[in-house]
Amino acid sequence: MTATVAVDHVVAAQALTKVYRSGEAAVHALDGVDLGFIRGSFAAIMGPSGSGKSTLMHCLAGLDRPTSGEVLIDGRQLSGLSDRELTRVRRDQVGFVFQAFNLLPTLTAEQNIMLPLELSGRRADPEVFAQLVDSLRLGDRLKHLPSQLSGGQQQRVAIARALIGRPSVVFADEPTGALDSRASQQLLDYLRHTSQVLGQTIVMVTHDPNAAAYADRTVLLSDGRVVDDLSAPTADTILATMKRWGS
Amino acid sequence: MLHQAWSEVRRHPGRFISTMLAIAISVAFLAGSSVLVATEAQAQGKAANLPIAMADLVVSTEEPVPGLTKVIAGVPGVAIASPSAASNEVVTNGAISQLLQLFVPPPEPLRWSKLTEGRWPTGADEIALSSAVSRALNVGIGQGVRVAGSDTQLTVVGLTDEPAGMFVKTGYTSIARLSQGGWTEDLTTEWAIKLAPDANIDQVLDAINAELATVAPKAKAELAQVVRDRQASRVAGELDAFNVVLWVGAAASVIVGMITIANTFTITLAQRRRQIGLLRAVGASAAQVRFRFLAEAALLGVIGSLIGVLAGIGIAVAITSWSSALYWGLALPWSRMALAFGIGVMVAVIAAIVPVMRGTKVAPVEALQPELSMDERKRAGVVRAIICGLLLVAGLGLAAFSVSRPDPNALLYAIGAATLISLGVLFGGPLFVPGLLRLVGRLVRRFGTVPLLAANNTERNPRRATATATALMLAVGLVVTMQVTTASIRASILGELEVRFPVDVQVAWTDADGNPTAVPEDVRTKLGTVPGVVDTVELPAGLAHLGSADDARLVTLLGAQPTVASVVGIPVSVSDQQVLVDPGTAKNLPSSIEVKGEAGTVKLQVVGSKVVTSDQAMVSAANLAKISKAAPAAVIWLSVPDRSQALNVLVGVNELAADQNRVTGSLVEASAYESLMNLLVAITTGLLGVAVVIALIGVSNTLGLSVLERTRESGLLRALGLQASSLRTMLTIEALEVAVVGVLVGTAAGAGFGWLAITALGRASDVQELSYAVDGPQTLGMLGIAVLAAALASYLPGRRAAKTAPTEALAEL
Numbered sequence A: 001m002t003a004t005v006a007v008d009h010v011v012a013a014q015a016l017t018k019v020y021r022s023g024e025a026a027v028h029a030l031d032g033v034d035l036g037f038i039r040g041s042f043a044a045i046m047g048p049s050g051s052g053k054s055t056l057m058h059c060l061a062g063l064d065r066p067t068s069g070e071v072l073i074d075g076r077q078l079s080g081l082s083d084r085e086l087t088r089v090r091r092d093q094v095g096f097v098f099q100a101f102n103l104l105p106t107l108t109a110e111q112n113i114m115l116p117l118e119l120s121g122r123r124a125d126p127e128v129f130a131q132l133v134d135s136l137r138l139g140d141r142l143k144h145l146p147s148q149l150s151g152g153q154q155q156r157v158a159i160a161r162a163l164i165g166r167p168s169v170v171f172a173d174e175p176t177g178a179l180d181s182r183a184s185q186q187l188l189d190y191l192r193h194t195s196q197v198l199g200q201t202i203v204m205v206t207h208d209p210n211a212a213a214y215a216d217r218t219v220l221l222s223d224g225r226v227v228d229d230l231s232a233p234t235a236d237t238i239l240a241t242m243k244r245w246g247s
Numbered sequence B: 001m002l003h004q005a006w007s008e009v010r011r012h013p014g015r016f017i018s019t020m021l022a023i024a025i026s027v028a029f030l031a032g033s034s035v036l037v038a039t040e041a042q043a044q045g046k047a048a049n050l051p052i053a054m055a056d057l058v059v060s061t062e063e064p065v066p067g068l069t070k071v072i073a074g075v076p077g078v079a080i081a082s083p084s085a086a087s088n089e090v091v092t093n094g095a096i097s098q099l100l101q102l103f104v105p106p107p108e109p110l111r112w113s114k115l116t117e118g119r120w121p122t123g124a125d126e127i128a129l130s131s132a133v134s135r136a137l138n139v140g141i142g143q144g145v146r147v148a149g150s151d152t153q154l155t156v157v158g159l160t161d162e163p164a165g166m167f168v169k170t171g172y173t174s175i176a177r178l179s180q181g182g183w184t185e186d187l188t189t190e191w192a193i194k195l196a197p198d199a200n201i202d203q204v205l206d207a208i209n210a211e212l213a214t215v216a217p218k219a220k221a222e223l224a225q226v227v228r229d230r231q232a233s234r235v236a237g238e239l240d241a242f243n244v245v246l247w248v249g250a251a252a253s254v255i256v257g258m259i260t261i262a263n264t265f266t267i268t269l270a271q272r273r274r275q276i277g278l279l280r281a282v283g284a285s286a287a288q289v290r291f292r293f294l295a296e297a298a299l300l301g302v303i304g305s306l307i308g309v310l311a312g313i314g315i316a317v318a319i320t321s322w323s324s325a326l327y328w329g330l331a332l333p334w335s336r337m338a339l340a341f342g343i344g345v346m347v348a349v350i351a352a353i354v355p356v357m358r359g360t361k362v363a364p365v366e367a368l369q370p371e372l373s374m375d376e377r378k379r380a381g382v383v384r385a386i387i388c389g390l391l392l393v394a395g396l397g398l399a400a401f402s403v404s405r406p407d408p409n410a411l412l413y414a415i416g417a418a419t420l421i422s423l424g425v426l427f428g429g430p431l432f433v434p435g436l437l438r439l440v441g442r443l444v445r446r447f448g449t450v451p452l453l454a455a456n457n458t459e460r461n462p463r464r465a466t467a468t469a470t471a472l473m474l475a476v477g478l479v480v481t482m483q484v485t486t487a488s489i490r491a492s493i494l495g496e497l498e499v500r501f502p503v504d505v506q507v508a509w510t511d512a513d514g515n516p517t518a519v520p521e522d523v524r525t526k527l528g529t530v531p532g533v534v535d536t537v538e539l540p541a542g543l544a545h546l547g548s549a550d551d552a553r554l555v556t557l558l559g560a561q562p563t564v565a566s567v568v569g570i571p572v573s574v575s576d577q578q579v580l581v582d583p584g585t586a587k588n589l590p591s592s593i594e595v596k597g598e599a600g601t602v603k604l605q606v607v608g609s610k611v612v613t614s615d616q617a618m619v620s621a622a623n624l625a626k627i628s629k630a631a632p633a634a635v636i637w638l639s640v641p642d643r644s645q646a647l648n649v650l651v652g653v654n655e656l657a658a659d660q661n662r663v664t665g666s667l668v669e670a671s672a673y674e675s676l677m678n679l680l681v682a683i684t685t686g687l688l689g690v691a692v693v694i695a696l697i698g699v700s701n702t703l704g705l706s707v708l709e710r711t712r713e714s715g716l717l718r719a720l721g722l723q724a725s726s727l728r729t730m731l732t733i734e735a736l737e738v739a740v741v742g743v744l745v746g747t748a749a750g751a752g753f754g755w756l757a758i759t760a761l762g763r764a765s766d767v768q769e770l771s772y773a774v775d776g777p778q779t780l781g782m783l784g785i786a787v788l789a790a791a792l793a794s795y796l797p798g799r800r801a802a803k804t805a806p807t808e809a810l811a812e813l
């Protein structure tokens, strides 16, 4: 094992590979990825379409199992875990925000937010809940069903759900993909705020250099490999780097 | 278009399997039951007519004609003419007895069974038994059995392979033994005939009949097949009640199947809205789209029905081999099987019409729109409420009318009323089922997150849940109706038997002049120990005259004992002022009468009671002492509550009594009735159970398709940390909610209809008062099984849901 993992890495990948096989053809979606994210960091993962961003995120979050290599969350290896244990890791240590379809259509906004806590039998701290709802401006929408919410509101509910259990890390896969620029800005502002003020670790996949600029680190993927790793990037430096890697 | 339909079915088999299954099971029921009945009837036809089971021709005569065997054998083309020789005997081993039909085995090509062990009997003291009988009697080769009521011992020398028939149990005897009993070949009235290999059957038939016309005008020859068919159809005809139940079961399974199929179609069409929109967008007319889906339905109907017919035959083979009827060959009623096939195809198309009409009303633009919200929140219409209300009012009115007064047609009215009410309830499902589901949901939600999710899911498609619950309602309703009705009739008939023939077995001793004499001491003590006899009571008896001298009636006068009531099972009380006579006699007697015996005369009040027969009367023990000089304990009554022991008990008692005339009672008749009723209840429940199974498949279908629709949700839940097992639990709860509503409403309706049927039956026949009875364990057991099976029905959908990978929540649309 060549890569060393810093002790304070909340999430780390070691020599991670993921191979999709369909018949004879094999797609190396991830091809030896070594990465670590420290507590309180806000990282963006970028790269051309098909470069393996989503795959990386699924493997890091315990949604999918890598072909080889290791993922550690809070220093704990995921590879040896049973489905039951892995499910518990997702429930208690990880939060998600997807591009769309984040919410269960039969539950109200409030029930959706509470779902991970309810599943683990924990009680929500009323103060945390009130603060979250307040800062995401969801106060008057709590009793609504997802179909009665706008796209931006739905994403904010999803973020509230991802944060309420105080997970070790929140993963977001193109969280602003379905939003207009104003709603995107608000959402990204809020993510940055939680990482900076609350020390929440966030890993976000995005296509948009402007979105990536909100993060304090940008990891560039191409053909399943990490090709660049920028700290405190601006939209312009990101754009320039991306051009260099041909996308 | 048909070709397109075919490729659709081939490419998405999963989508169609559930529909196909529903069709296949309905058709399997129709085809299977007709094969079953035909095979059983054929088996009964052969088993009840064993001597001609293998014959080509049969000659029968009303009167024996000496020398006829030679005449028939002499006709050209006849290879063998074998006289049928048989006798009925009860044989006994220890406490077990069997009534056997004993045959003399005919020459080889006419033999219907094979020896599995030993040899055919030849000597007068030999017997061969079918294996089934040898097992029942618990004897093997070389061991002995006794002819009941005699000291004759027979040695078992052979065992044969044929099964025990429903009515006939077989054994084999020898000519030597029959001859001892006075049998000669000249007494034969039936011959089984086998033809020479090259003979023409019709020519030989004509030749024999021509010969018989001169020698024995009262004899005639027939094709053996014709005689067998006649027997088979007589057996089938005797199973008329059975046939009615079969048709009710078939109709139920078809209707339930239809609801299930329609439901499945609705869901699959909803899933294919985009595909439909796309078809419309590329220029297909609405009619073309409709035709296309109906063609799919027809194709499914054909495939499903084909599978159903094959499965039906398979099931019939399994059942008949279990019941041993298969020994006599499988009967395939082609026309009925074709009918089942046709019904299957028709049901598939008819069930598809409404969903197709509704589901294909898709505007072309809908193909381009994002996924529609799957949840329907439609208000049930006012029209539905009105129609449903009218049906209920008419049904309840007719029901009230049918039970209001005695009327021979009451049952017909009741059936009409039940049909109207059922239609009202079923059609009105959307009005009340969603409410009931919400009620159940409210209870369920309290138990946590998983139940909450389940309850939400159940309520998101009220129409779908309603249709699923309705199918179950119908099936359960029918089963409970039939169970309650048969249980009530059974209770009433058995109660009636108890009242009409309260004394199971009576042993009475008399001397040569008919005077009661004491039952010998050893007999008295041994009677109570015959296996099956639970209780006995000894009654003192003497002869007495009822009434004044000229029309006096001589009866055996019995002295009442305190334990009489417990032995006969009905209340019996005789005061010192009363005399009990049988109800028929009581009508013809004045209200009080003189009872005169050797010792004296007492004037007593006449009371009718069924404990005594027409040649008996009963008075209090004190009065008997006044009337009769000596009152020996000459009569013993036995209580035999387990009627399946009837034959064993009768043989045991007869042996002790040593004279058949000393033993009387209602035991055999009652036992025949009881086993018939039990059989009827079992068959009814079994057949209608199929409808419940189909409805449960509907539950599974609906859930399975919902799971397909909710793949993303399942993935999301898994991603958020819901365990796979919790996902399965969620689906089980969904299934249970629907099942509980269906089963509860069905049970309530069934109990009501059962009451209606029983009351109407009572009104139609003033013969007896029918009492309402529910066979608790049976009905509860059935309901329990239905609910349990509903939970099981969620197994496959649950497994599929649990297999959903968390990443599927994120998959592209």
Ligand SMILES: Nc1ncnc2c1ncn2[C@@H]1O[C@H](COP(=O)(O)OP(=O)(O)OP(=O)(O)O)[C@@H](O)[C@H]1O
Pocket (backbone or CB within 6 Å): A020, A021, A027, A028, A029, A047, A048, A049, A050, A051, A052, A053, A054, A055, A056
């Ligand atoms: N389930 C799968 N089966 C087979 N191949 C897959 C599967 N999922 C992803 N791939 C392949 O793996 C590679 C990486 O896919 P991934 O979804 O991670 O890309 P991405 O960077 O997220 O792209 P995008 O920006 O378009 O979302 C692609 O070549 C894709 O075709």
Ligand SMILES: [Mg+2]
Pocket (backbone or CB within 6 Å): A053, A054, A055
């Ligand atoms: Mg992606």
